[in-house]
Amino acid sequence: MLLGCIADDFTGASDLANTLAKGGMRTTQFVGIPEGDGRLDCEAGVVALKSRSIAPAEAVRQSLDALEWLRGQGCTQILFKYCSTFDSTPQGNIGPVAEALLDALDAPVAVVCPAFPLAGRMIFAGHLFVGGRLLNESGMQNHPLTPMTDADLCRWLRHQTRGEVGLVPFDVVRRGSEPIRAALDAQAAAGNRLVVVDALGDEDLMAIGAAIAGHRLVTGGSGIALGLPENFRRQGLLAAAAPQQARATGPGVALSGSCSVATREQVAVHLHAHPGLRVEAEALISSRITVADALAFVSEHLDRSPLIYSTADPDKVAAAQSRYGREAVAQSFEAFFADLARSLPALGVARLAVGGGETAGAVVTALGISQLRVGGEIDPGVPALVANGRTPLHLALKSGNFGGRDFYDRALRALEAV
Ligand SMILES: Nc1ncnc2c1ncn2[C@@H]1O[C@H](COP(=O)(O)OP(=O)(O)OP(=O)(O)O)[C@@H](O)[C@H]1O
Numbered sequence: 001m002l003l004g005c006i007a008d009d010f011t012g013a014s015d016l017a018n019t020l021a022k023g024g025m026r027t028t029q030f031v032g033i034p035e036g037d038g039r040l041d042c043e044a045g046v047v048a049l050k051s052r053s054i055a056p057a058e059a060v061r062q063s064l065d066a067l068e069w070l071r072g073q074g075c076t077q078i079l080f081k082y083c084s085t086f087d088s089t090p091q092g093n094i095g096p097v098a099e100a101l102l103d104a105l106d107a108p109v110a111v112v113c114p115a116f117p118l119a120g121r122m123i124f125a126g127h128l129f130v131g132g133r134l135l136n137e138s139g140m141q142n143h144p145l146t147p148m149t150d151a152d153l154c155r156w157l158r159h160q161t162r163g164e165v166g167l168v169p170f171d172v173v174r175r176g177s178e179p180i181r182a183a184l185d186a187q188a189a190a191g192n193r194l195v196v197v198d199a200l201g202d203e204d205l206m207a208i209g210a211a212i213a214g215h216r217l218v219t220g221g222s223g224i225a226l227g228l229p230e231n232f233r234r235q236g237l238l239a240a241a242a243p244q245q246a247r248a249t250g251p252g253v254a255l256s257g258s259c260s261v262a263t264r265e266q267v268a269v270h271l272h273a274h275p276g277l278r279v280e281a282e283a284l285i286s287s288r289i290t291v292a293d294a295l296a297f298v299s300e301h302l303d304r305s306p307l308i309y310s311t312a313d314p315d316k317v318a319a320a321q322s323r324y325g326r327e328a329v330a331q332s333f334e335a336f337f338a339d340l341a342r343s344l345p346a347l348g349v350a351r352l353a354v355g356g357g358e359t360a361g362a363v364v365t366a367l368g369i370s371q372l373r374v375g376g377e378i379d380p381g382v383p384a385l386v387a388n389g390r391t392p393l394h395l396a397l398k399s400g401n402f403g404g405r406d407f408y409d410r411a412l413r414a415l416e417a418v
């Protein structure tokens with residue numbers, strides 16, 4: 001293993017694994033920290049944690065444990081992957097985790113670069129734009145767990161860090177790798193260990209990637225990984241990947257817990273041609289709807305790609321949170337999707353498309369999956385995955401705001417052969 005990655009959620013992990021696999025690295029996604037220290041056979045390992053929305057101290061602890069395991073695998077570079085919309089609160093968890101990793105690696109500096117141009121995430125003058133809008137006007141200001149109310153990444157990150165946060169502006173980035181490398185060295189010399197780097201297009205990310213070839217720690221969205229495989233290839237360290245294919249013959253089901261803008265449209269589109277069961281917070285918490293009801297619904301519509309969803313508009317989410325509390329609502333939905341997922345293999349379900357990082361984390365953990373092989377790309381940032389469990393299961397773990405309008409149907413079809 002050359003590149004060791006720590007992702008703060010499950011859809012983010014598969015987004016990153018997708019970029020690395022496309023870049024030609026033999027990549028495995030791990031569900032949590034694998035047990036044992038036997039050396040595993042891959043070039044990039046992505047440890048998926050569920051640490052985005054937990055207490056900062058616990059996120060730090062889990063990330064350091066993942067780091068230790070990855071170092072034991074021989075990794076020479078560590079990538080901390082967070083969301084391309086920088087999902088975090090003034091307390092964390094991006095800043096505390098990044099600083100703890102810097103300390104543990106005794107690294108002088110690390111870039112902070114959530115840019116993902118293909119998905120419309122760009123950074124200019126340290127400000128994050130999503131789909132052409134400032135982050136705090138992009139819909140992310142309504143996120144149920146990490147409402148993003150400031151697009152200035154340096155200012156937002158400073159709330160979370162002990163140290164000062166630097167910036168490498170676009171006029172340096174567009175001049176290429178050498179000026180970027182020099183600017184990062186200057187930031188490190190000035191004591192700024194975390195440095196936001198502007199990036200508008202993939203060519204910028206390639207240049208940044210080349211500039212950070214020697215960095216022990218890299219932090220960012222999946223875009224920051226675009227240029228990294230080339231660094232290893234240049235050193236002759238990458239082997240050719242043998243093609244693999246697996247078929248899933250059983251039915252497919254979609255589970256949607258994200259309330260993000262793109263997911264809301266995808267749910268509406270899926271419902272035009274497929275059966276769907278909506279699970280509302282009030283109905284779930286008062287047990288008017290149960291996992292058994294959802295299972296009965298899936299069984300009844302098994303051959304028509306049914307969708308079980310809690311996806312709701314911001315006003316509904318806000319009403320549920322003010323009535324029951326944010327944590328309690330999140331826990332109820334996660335427990336619901338976890339229990340439901342656990343029962344699906346017994347119905348013969350062989351393909352699962354899941355929307356939302358927290359939701360995907362709950363589902364994959366409940367299914368007892370420990371490793372995922374990365375297949376082809378379904379949509380930018382969303383690969384098809386094959387789980388290693390006893391029953392063959394093909395999955396797509398979709399970040400809330402990723403994917404085309406007809407994602408759920410297309411993903412379930414794509415999962416037939418991975
Ligand atoms: N109907 C609802 N009412 C209130 N909260 C909800 C409802 N449905 C889902 N939620 C909450 O919204 C959150 C969605 O988080 P999740 O990470 O799954 O999606 P996301 O943030 O859009 O995806 P990503 O992290 O991949 O961008 C969950 O914590 C869930 O508890």
Ligand SMILES: O=C(O)[C@@H](O)C(=O)CO
Nearest residue numbers: 012015083084221357399
């Ligand atoms: O970076 C992204 O936008 C995604 O991979 C993600 O982390 C959303 O959960």
